[in-house]
Amino acid sequence: MTGTTLTNPSNDFTGVNATNTGPGAIQIVDNALPLLDITGINQSGTGPVSIANTGNIGITGPVATTGNFTVTPGNGNTITLGNGANINTGGVMTLAGSTAINAPVNINANQGAIFGVPNGAGTFLNAGPINVTTLNGPITFNGPVNGAQNLFLNAGPLGNITFNGNVGNIAPPTLLQIVNANNVTSNGVMNVVQFIQLAGNGTTNFVGGLNASGGAYITTKIVDGIVNANPFVLNDSGGDTINNTTSGDAAANSLDSIAEGVVEAMNTPYFYSPQSAHGQPIVLTANNETTPNPEQNIANLLDTDSSGCVSFSGVQVCIRQRE
Numbered sequence: 333m334t335g336t337t338l339t340n341p342s343n344d345f346t347g348v349n350a351t352n353t354g355p356g357a358i359q360i361v362d363n364a365l366p367l368l369d370i371t372g373i374n375q376s377g378t379g380p381v382s383i384a385n386t387g388n389i390g391i392t393g394p395v396a397t398t399g400n401f402t403v404t405p406g407n408g409n410t411i412t413l414g415n416g417a418n419i420n421t422g423g424v425m426t427l428a429g430s431t432a433i434n435a436p437v438n439i440n441a442n443q444g445a446i447f448g449v450p451n452g453a454g455t456f457l458n459a460g461p462i463n464v465t466t467l468n469g470p471i472t473f474n475g476p477v478n479g480a481q482n483l484f485l486n487a488g489p490l491g492n493i494t495f496n497g498n499v500g501n502i503a504p505p506t507l508l509q510i511v512n513a514n515n516v517t518s519n520g521v522m523n524v525v526q527f528i529q530l531a532g533n534g535t536t537n538f539v540g541g542l543n544a545s546g547g548a549y550i551t552t553k554i555v556d557g558i559v560n561a562n563p564f565v566l567n568d569s570g571g572d573t574i575n576n577t578t579s580g581d582a583a584a585n586s587l588d589s590i591a592e593g594v595v596e597a598m599n600t601p602y603f604y605s606p607q608s609a610h611g612q613p614i615v616l617t618a619n620n621e622t623t624p625n626p627e628q629n630i631a632n633l634l635d636t637d638s639s640g641c642v643s644f645s646g647v648q649v650c651i652r653q654r655e
Contacts, residue, residue, distance in 0.1 A: 358397075360384070373397065380423065385409075389429075391417040398422040401441070405429040410453075413437050424469065432456045433479075437463070444469035444491075447477075454497055457481040457505060465511075466491050476520070478502040486511035489533050493517070498540070500524050510536075516552070518542065527561070 358381040362368045368385040372393035375381050380399040383389060386406040392414040395401060400423035403411050411427050415435045419425055425441035430453035439445060445464050447455045457479025464471055468488035476497040477483075483505050487493050492515045499505065500523035508524045510516055515534035522538060525546040529536060532552025541558035542548060548561035555566060 358382070363387070370395075373401075375399070381421075388412065390414060391419075393417065395419045395421070400424045400426070400443075402426045402428060430454060430456075430475070432458055433460075433462055433481075434458045436461055439464045441465075442467045442469060445471045446474070447472065448474040448497075450474050450496065454478065457483060457503075460506075470494065471513075473497065473499075476501055477505070480504065480506050480525075482507040482509070484509045484511060485513070487513045489531070490514050492534075495519060495522065498522070504545075518557075 358375050360383045363386045367388045367390050370391045373381055373395040375397040378398060381397045382402045384404045388409045389403055389405045390412040393416050401421040405411050411429050411431045413433045417437050419439045421441050424444040426446045428449055431447055436459055444466055452475040454475030455473055455477045460481030463484045465486040468490035470491055471485050471487050471493045473495045477499045480503050485493055489512055491513060493513045495518045498520035504523040504525055506525045508527050510529040512531040516536040519539045521540040522542045524544050527542060527544040527548040529550045529552055535554040535556055536550060536552045538557030544561035547563045548559055549565040
């Protein structure tokens, strides 16, 4: 075949399974109301795959493409990923509308994965786990992300992960785990039970703040933004900067990096960081400008070249040397 185009002005497409082994695109355009049901796509030849419908679009079978994969529902309608809706694409996957993930899914989109549209209803995690992996391509969520499920994101060491809406403002994810990324940016408020970043080469920036009731464990070079988590565990991966970061249960807690290898800490319940990548000891000192209680000030600088903990006013701060 040189391409597959299924265009239907009526509404009698049900259980569509399209296969194309030659060059050319697969295009499915329908007016199926309320639902266009896709049970499988196999594009082993060259060319993109696009699905559009004036109503909802459901995917209940495997999708395999060598090029881009784009799904566009009607205005105000929803894309539903059900049982078996595992997606493997050699290009960019774009789910250009509100998306409900109703079954555990694995998404491998080599060049990038885009969920939703700006100012859209967002992504609903109704079942899990959800695994999204790219080969250094970006992973972008437009609109809010909600659902008490486990979400695993892996953009590789060069790919960026971006949340352009609030996360968990209705139903916080149980676990949001960044397996690998370059930069991670949350432009809205992020509410999760637990946040884990296993690897990062750039900056993790919580523009609207991170609230992690079950703790935040972050491995990256730079952390920026407000973090409310207990415990807050930071393992640096080559840098030493923590900018404008708050850790702990109370607003009085503060953690502020003012220079490479220098950390100011006041009333931080649990903070872990290796020695500076450049061989400089990490220095702990009081942040007097934001100290609500003068009795919590640290009179002298505290230096450590190895692992260990220091306590002041009943608050323990632990430093772990680079392994």
